Amino acid sequence: MAKPTILHLGDDIRWNHDLYALLQTRFTIVRSHSMPRAEFKRALETHQFGDFAAMYRPFWNTGGEMGNWDEELIALLPPTCRIFTSAGAGFDWVDTRALASRNILYCNSAAACTESVADAALWLILHTFRNFGWSAASARSCDPARFWDANRNIAASTHNPNGHTLGIIGLGRIGVRVAQKARAACHMRVLYNDVRRMDPAVEVPLEATYYAELDAMLAEADCVLLATPFAGEKVMCALRFAAMKPGARFVNIARGKLVDEGALVGALRSGQIVAAGLDVHFDEPNINPELAGMDNVLLLSHTAGASLESHIGFEKLGIENILAFFETGKALTPVNLEFMGAKL
Numbered sequence: 001m002a003k004p005t006i007l008h009l010g011d012d013i014r015w016n017h018d019l020y021a022l023l024q025t026r027f028t029i030v031r032s033h034s035m036p037r038a039e040f041k042r043a044l045e046t047h048q049f050g051d052f053a054a055m056y057r058p059f060w061n062t063g064g065e066m067g068n069w070d071e072e073l074i075a076l077l078p079p080t081c082r083i084f085t086s087a088g089a090g091f092d093w094v095d096t097r098a099l100a101s102r103n104i105l106y107c108n109s110a111a112a113c114t115e116s117v118a119d120a121a122l123w124l125i126l127h128t129f130r131n132f133g134w135s136a137a138s139a140r141s142c143d144p145a146r147f148w149d150a151n152r153n154i155a156a157s158t159h160n161p162n163g164h165t166l167g168i169i170g171l172g173r174i175g176v177r178v179a180q181k182a183r184a185a186c187h188m189r190v191l192y193n194d195v196r197r198m199d200p201a202v203e204v205p206l207e208a209t210y211y212a213e214l215d216a217m218l219a220e221a222d223c224v225l226l227a228t229p230f231a232g233e234k235v236m237c238a239l240r241f242a243a244m245k246p247g248a249r250f251v252n253i254a255r256g257k258l259v260d261e262g263a264l265v266g267a268l269r270s271g272q273i274v275a276a277g278l279d280v281h282f283d284e285p286n287i288n289p290e291l292a293g294m295d296n297v298l299l300l301s302h303t304a305g306a307s308l309e310s311h312i313g314f315e316k317l318g319i320e321n322i323l324a325f326f327e328t329g330k331a332l333t334p335v336n337l338e339f340m341g342a343k344l
């Protein structure tokens with residue numbers, strides 16, 4: 001029997017060579033490398049990659065040159081395609097519902113970057129309590145006046161996170177890991193809001209309090225962490241910032257498009273919230289200049305998931321998903337099963 005074909009998007013794999021060699025024994029691998037959209041569309045239209053059964057994108061930084069996987073692109077996939085496995089936790093760039101309507105599973109790799117994103121979240125949370133951003137920027141300015149300003153004045157407005165509440169919007173894999181770290185490292189108390197209440201197996205070890213209503217949680221949390229996927233709508237708008245406990249803090253490690261940055265600026269300016277830590281931004285790679293000008297806001301360049309361990313894991317999990325799916329009919333980390341209906 002002919003081996004099924006995998007379309008490998010983007011660069012060569014770099015770390016999991018034995019696993020990739022195993023994949024090559026079971027599948028024929030064709031490559032698109034880094035085709036821009038027009039070229040990639042043409043290749044699909046002309047059947048250049050043949051009747052592939054799977055797509056594999058091992059890296060976050062390459063293999064996405066064709067742009068968003070929307071209806072236009074997905075309609076060009078051959079009917080043989082059953083699974084798309086990709087690096088990265090977020091899947092705002094791919095219409096997983098449209099994939100499901102064509103019987104194609106989408107598997108993300110959040111499991112591979114959970115640790116690094118959770119570490120980054122913890123660092124940003126610490127900043128919002130202690131204003132390390134101000135201290136770091138003052139030291140880096142090499143300006144003695146700024147050094148002394150930070151040195152003398154930071155203490156008056158900062159707090160130990162110990163004993164404060166962390167309100168997590170989206171208690172998925174990453175949210176859980178942040179909760180564990182915040183509890184273990186800082187003895188924070190965990191609150192969470194999600195579309196459904198977690199099983200006791202998740203909730204009890206965290207001693208986490210569930211809020212079915214987001215605004216009710218916002219009113220209680222000393223620091224709010226946004227850790228939910230982008231589903232096309234802003235979660236944090238002016239009304240939501242107004243619903244936060246006065247003097248609370250805000251951290252985003254999810255997606256910039258979840259936040260109305262103008263409203264965030266307003267909440268920081270009015271003192272409704274006292275600090276923010278942002279790994280992600282509304283219009284990357286452009287940073288909101290008003291946020292960039294605030295000492296109490298720590299900004300990162302969307303690198304929460306950027307560790308070598310994450311990247312090795314992205315590569316590996318993508319292959320493991322394909323192997324598991326073709327061996328057992330079940331993938332390891334599908335995210336669009338709910339839209340597949342009876343198709344599987």
Ligand SMILES: O=C(O)C(=O)CO
Binds near residue numbers: 087089091304306
């Ligand atoms: O994994 C993701 O979704 C990222 O944001 C990049 O690591």
